[in-house]
Amino acid sequence: MTSPTPAETRGPAAVPPTPDAPHVVVVPDSFKGSLAAPDVAAALRDGVLAAAPDARVTCLAMADGGEGTLDALLTTWRSPVRQAATVDAVGRATTARYAVSPDGRTGVVELAEASGLPAVSDVPLQPLHAGTRGTGDVAAAVLDAGVQEVLVCLGGSASTDGGAGLLVGLGARLLDADGRPVPDGGEGLAQVASLDLSGLHPRARQVRWRLAVDVTNPLVGELGAAAVFAPQKGAGAGEVAFLDEALTRWADLLERETGVRTHDLPGAGAAGGVPAALVALLGAEPEPGATLVAEAVGLPAAIEDAVLVLTGEGSFDSQSVRGKVADGVARLAAASPARPPVVVVAGQVLLPAEQTRAAGITAAFSIAPGPVGLDDLMSRTAARLTDVAASVTNLTLARR
Structure with missing residues (x-):
């Protein structure tokens, strides 16, 4: 990750510092x-x-890897804001910002930009249907920019889809038992039977993926993504149980496909379970968000x-x-x-x-x-x- 030399800033009342100034x-x-x-x-x-x-x-300027991280990095890097055409968590057309470091090596995707709760606050919450496909579109734009590393800032998610939508945005296809694409969101996870990665972005497996997380919750179970966070996204008790079962089914499929177990992976419950897909299929590395941002600035x-x-x-x-x-x-x-x-x-x-x-x-x-x-x-x-x-x-x- 890029670590720029921090710039000293001076206020209007400041005097030039001496060599031994504190x-x-x-x-x-x-x-x-x-x-x-x-x-x-x-x-x-x-x-x-x-x-x-x-x-x-x-x-x-600092952040913990969630909402606000993109702005903190843009401020420190003094990089221009970039935008990608995409969809919000309920599938409506929108645009989302992203950043590329001054040396062009690191791209930053903030999940809340495309798939966050604030962007869908004008409609009833849709805990079973909201997804992260829009964040996948932004990640594809970052890959097109030629970066070598992608930092995905997790937080503020409106969905509980295990990162399945993000994969779709990167070109993957999630298919049901009849070979048809499944719907977005946790609803689709309950139906997915196979993965088709033939259309995955050609650079998706050539870059390093780092995930800024600020929780240690596993993917499933009583401390998992559905049980702890889905109620904040509108899920009732029955929907929480449905989503936990769907995430378990998704984790089982990922383990069969890759040999990587994400069910109880610390941090895999962040942002509705997004780390599960990226860790299993792209080798992503979950890390404390504050540590990643501190390194970046x-x-x-x-x-x-x-x-x-x-x-x-x-x-x-x-x-x-x-x-x-x-x-x-x-x-x-x-x-x-x-x-x-x-x-x-x-x-x-x-x-x-x-x-x-x-x-x-x-x-x-x-x-x-x-x-x-x-x-x-x-x-x-x-x-x-x-x-x-x-x-x-x-x-x-x-x-x-």
């Missing part, structure tokens, strides 16, 4: 519903420079001489230290030569200090100045991020 790395996730990751980074940067005008500040190199790393997200809780951005940042900081302190700035902090320290995070601070309503907090997010970042910077540099 280096602060700002690497936040988005504050969902309030600020995108690049805007969060800018607000934190302003706070750092207010406290230390001569500081070197490196801003990197050049975070390991950025923190080598940092004296402080600031990260942030809307809510800092137990999930934050289980593969989310804060967790990935803390792990990289702990492995770096400088071992800089990592401080989280969040809308709300719900994780106790002891668990925060155990995760390798020095401290976590809320931007709420006291009892305050959510609307008020969100309306002044940027200003409060700047205030807290200034305080953290003052404290950190005073200790030096």
